[in-house]
Amino acid sequence: MDYRALANEYGTPLYVYDFNYFNEQYNKLKEAFGGRKSLLAYAIKANSNLSVIQNFGRQGSGADCVSIGEVRRALKAGIAPYKIIFSGVGKRDDEIREAIEADILFINAESEGELKRIEVIAKELGKEARISLRVNPNIDPQTHPYISTGLSENKFGVSLNEAKRLYLFAHNSANLNPVGIHFHIGSQLTQLEPIRESSQIVADLVRSLEKVGIEIKFFDVGGGLGVKYNNEMLIEPYDYAQAILSTLAGLDVTIVCEPGRFLTANGGHFITKVLYEKQSDKKRFVIVDGAMNDLIRPSLYNAFHKIEVLGKEGASGSTVDVVGPVCESGDFLAKNIELPETGHDDLLVVHSSGAYGFVMSSNYNTRGRAAEVAIEEGKARLIRRRETFEDVVALEESYLQ
Numbered sequence: 265m266d267y268r269a270l271a272n273e274y275g276t277p278l279y280v281y282d283f284n285y286f287n288e289q290y291n292k293l294k295e296a297f298g299g300r301k302s303l304l305a306y307a308i309k310a311n312s313n314l315s316v317i318q319n320f321g322r323q324g325s326g327a328d329c330v331s332i333g334e335v336r337r338a339l340k341a342g343i344a345p346y347k348i349i350f351s352g353v354g355k356r357d358d359e360i361r362e363a364i365e366a367d368i369l370f371i372n373a374e375s376e377g378e379l380k381r382i383e384v385i386a387k388e389l390g391k392e393a394r395i396s397l398r399v400n401p402n403i404d405p406q407t408h409p410y411i412s413t414g415l416s417e418n419k420f421g422v423s424l425n426e427a428k429r430l431y432l433f434a435h436n437s438a439n440l441n442p443v444g445i446h447f448h449i450g451s452q453l454t455q456l457e458p459i460r461e462s463s464q465i466v467a468d469l470v471r472s473l474e475k476v477g478i479e480i481k482f483f484d485v486g487g488g489l490g491v492k493y494n495n496e497m498l499i500e501p502y503d504y505a506q507a508i509l510s511t512l513a514g515l516d517v518t519i520v521c522e523p524g525r526f527l528t529a530n531g532g533h534f535i536t537k538v539l540y541e542k543q544s545d546k547k548r549f550v551i552v553d554g555a556m557n558d559l560i561r562p563s564l565y566n567a568f569h570k571i572e573v574l575g576k577e578g579a580s581g582s583t584v585d586v587v588g589p590v591c592e593s594g595d596f597l598a599k600n601i602e603l604p605e606t607g608h609d610d611l612l613v614v615h616s617s618g619a620y621g622f623v624m625s626s627n628y629n630t631r632g633r634a635a636e637v638a639i640e641e642g643k644a645r646l647i648r649r650r651e652t653f654e655d656v657v658a659l660e661e662s663y664l665q
């Protein structure tokens with residue numbers, strides 16, 4: 265990839281996505297589920313650029329959405345309603361209404377209160393809403409606490425006992441059709457056993473529901489497959505699929521999987537330009553034009569992203585913090601990494617930035633958001649232009665007195 269040419273053409277900071285890599289990841293996971301009925305519903309929260317969603321849609325993917333905005337994005341990008349799932353712990357009435365009207369595959373309810381709201385709204389619309397329940401299997405996924413979601417202390421889903429009662433309620437309702445069951449224990453998962461264990465617990469629940477005449481058609485295992493940022497041990501898609509399949513003996517269900525990070529993280533690079541080097545009494549800093557408003561993962565989770573100086577890959581160097589121009593001490597892309605000496609206009613390549621990168625960006629410090637570029641078959645195309653100052657103030661300007 266000629267990042268220098270891309271930086272010259274589109275400016276920096278810049279997100280660059282390799283769509284061919286995205287598709288390879290998609291196919292690996294799809295193939296892992298082999299002959300079983302399965303639907304990959306790309307978790308568009310990971311990278312919700314319309315062109316990214318459209319690209320996955322062309323591979324056959326559905327979409328896992330966590331707001332009505334994401335549902336609209338999925339529809340706009342050409343995903344068929346029957347491949348769209350709407351999850352999330354706090355859906356508003358208007359969001360539920362629109363999702364029912366759009367006739368999506370199912371709404372994933374995360375509490376009794378929410379299930380009952382879905383029923384009320386479906387009744388008002390004279391419809392039957394297809395739903396699933398997010399079950400919290402109370403399993404420790406052994407990942408970062410901010411992205412761990414499957415423990416009873418987390419805000420997500422309902423307990424097993426509650427789930428049984430709520431499935432019976434939904435089964436008996438004229439306006440609810442419980443077609444699915446869902447769990448998602450966390451993100452950046454690198455251990456197989458918690459996934460298998462959760463799947464077993466939820467599959468057993470499906471079996472007990474069958475006994476009372478409730479037939480679950482969609483077994484939604486969430487997302488969460490981890491990727492390599494540094495030297496993590498990874499779960500192979502084949503082993504992942506086998507672990508889940510091993511728990512489903514005798515069940516005729518379509519497996520739904522909601523990968524986000526696995527599909528996009530390692531296919532994205534964030535390109536930022538060196539502004540200055542600065543040496544304090546204690547520390548060397550490389551100050552770049554990308555910042556926490558562009559890529560917040562290091563600041564938010566202390567996440568590691570490998571960084572290289574373009575053209576000096578592998579060269580020896582000294583310890584440095586890579587920091588942005590935002591007025592926060594927490595504004596850094598890396599701390600205490602080794603980098604060779606850099607000069608004004610050198611480019612840094614920040615790896616594994618294709619998931620939870622651009623989507624978490626903001627206009628903090630009145631910084632326009634970065635441009636995004638897709639690479640397909642070696643060709644670059646802009647998929648989001650850089651925000652201008654005018655874009656940033658557009659929603660405030662007319663209120664000036």
Ligand SMILES: Cc1ncc(COP(=O)(O)O)c(C=O)c1O
Binds near residue numbers: 307328448522
């Ligand atoms: C319900 C649900 N599904 C899927 C995902 C995607 O997770 P990942 O990007 O780790 O695959 C998430 C992420 O938080 C989620 O909450």
